Amino acid sequence: MAVLRIDDLHVRVEGKTILDGITLTVRAGEVHALMGPNGSGKSTLAYALMGHPNYTVTHGQAWLDDQNVLALSPDKRAQLGLFLGFQYPTAIPGVNLANFLRASLKALRGGDVPVREFRQELKAQMQRLKIEESFIKRYINDGFSGGEKKRIEILQLGMLKPKIAILDETDSGLDIDALKVVADGINRLRGPDLGILLITHYQRMLNYIIPDQVHVLIGGRIVRSGGRELAQQLEAGGYEKFTPELKQAAEVI
């Protein structure tokens, strides 16, 4: 069973320290919610784990099973079984969804992808996510609405079948109906073979996806970890409640 171990991770972006020692373990079969206010470093953790070149790890480690994730380029990390659901997915004009997914599957599996099987599975998954079939031929994320982009991210999660998925604010920009569809999609994929790190600003997503653990990220540090009830406390009291921790964290930086 896959395990992602993040140990004392420090990350700088454009010369500024954003993450100041993150330690977190996500196992296959678990869902961890990572919550925090804007600017706390949530997306930085996602990008740093996937290997975006602008995010420099200055200290600490990240391992997926026995592989040192940080030593690898993003494509190799994906091949290990890591997945990032983007908060702002990028458009690639001229590359349609089907070709993109096939190229990706080919790279991940290191072999050919039978067309018929692929088509069948793609159509079935698209139906479940209420994505119109015409999207197969559309250029990836090009002119998609915010909600469409997020559904396509979850579609990719389902098709690519990673071991550990980091979902960066998949709920942002979604109306309540779209949120339900996306949450249902994630719940369907949830299972013993997939570990999820669910990054979110709001508690509302967690009404649909019940996390095993909740972590609160403030000022580049996880200031509290707990069960589902922690999210409910946040909902009631807001991040204000953690101001003492916030101040403390700020002093350390």
Next chain:
Amino acid sequence: MRQPTISKGDYQYGFHDDEAALFKLPKGLSHRVIEQISELKQEPQWMRDFRLKALAIFENKPMPKWGGGGLLDTLDFQNIHYFVRASERPERNWEDVPDYIKRTFDKLGIPAAEQKYLAGTGAQYDSEVAYHNVREDLAKQGVIFMDADSGLREHEALFREYFGKIIPPMDNKFAALNSAVWSGGSFIYVPPNVHVELPLQAYFRINSESMGQFERTLIIADKGSSVHYVEGCTAPIYSTDSLHSAVVEIIVKEGAKVQYTTIQNWSTNVFNLVTKRAVAYRDATMFWLDANLGSKLTMKYPSVYMVEPGAKGEITSVAFAGRGQHQDAGGKVVHGAPHTTSTILSKSVSQHGGRTSYRGLVKVYPDCEGVKSTVRCDALLLDPESRSDTYPVMQIDEERVEIGHEATVSKVSDEQIFYLMSRGISEPEAMKMIVNGFIEPLARQLPMEYAVEMNRLIELQLDGSLG
């Protein structure tokens, strides 16, 4: 993301045959050289006079000061062979083509392509055409597809009626040069209401070093007919420059339709200075599809003159410039009649200091109401050293028209590369996907075989260019 440190991908057509020319004129251009070419071809007097007049025009015209970024001035007209004869005559049977020429075209896949999806094939080797064939059923319907020298010999009246009428020698310095020393090229006539369903293809190959290739192509599509002509070009890599300067004249009569597709992949020591122009009559459609991947400097602006109502002109071009390459390309649409429409779509990719320019003209004459024209040019830069410029000219002398112009320059963003890599795709593959995606709207307009070929050529250009 790592910036692509790009060296031009391997040019797979860089091989050359040992030169086994039957006859080769010494280097340089003169009155005497022109007369020798005409003599060797046993041409009528009017053609010899035409050539000599054109030479005088060439000598009197100054070198263009625009477009080449100084490269044109490095061109030494006295260091070029203007005529190299490689075979006795154009053969109709592949088996009769001299072996070494056959080997070259075999390597380039010409006979295989002919069998698979062509209605006719021509193959020019240096100055003259070595092989020419058109399917019998088309010949029976009166379709003429032969090399231009044979066209002049066998259909002199038809040839003379149109030759040099669309692009006279006075047009520009290189049109004058071609008019003086032209040799080879294709002559096509499609009779009224005949539709040539499969493409006719000509393949141009420069083999000799310091060679000038000056083919001359004349296409006449009679009323209500249609034809698709495709040309491909390659050359060996030599340390000295070669010159390719063609003239292509096309007459698209009432209701006829012509598509002219070019996949230009000259080696990077070839100057490619070509004049291409079509005249479209009532309800006729001319479509230029122009892909420029090779050459050192290309200057080429296919044009459509719409001279009667309902005529349509479409110019789609893609240019790829790598290290040391300058692609100065684009198109011209001239609306000389009301209710004529045109579209120009230009896409260019530059990498490793390569330079692409879009140069275009939209001209609408007075009283041409109801003209519609759309121009769109998109440039993609793969690294900060590369360059792209746009020189659109609009001369609109009529108010009741719809004219649109849109230009974009984009860079491959780190975010796009990262997004694809996060899905397991390697960096070079990601770059290829983005470039092919950029070209996709244009590749879609090509017949499948050519779209595949173009994608393959673009991937070759990108290969080895990224770690």
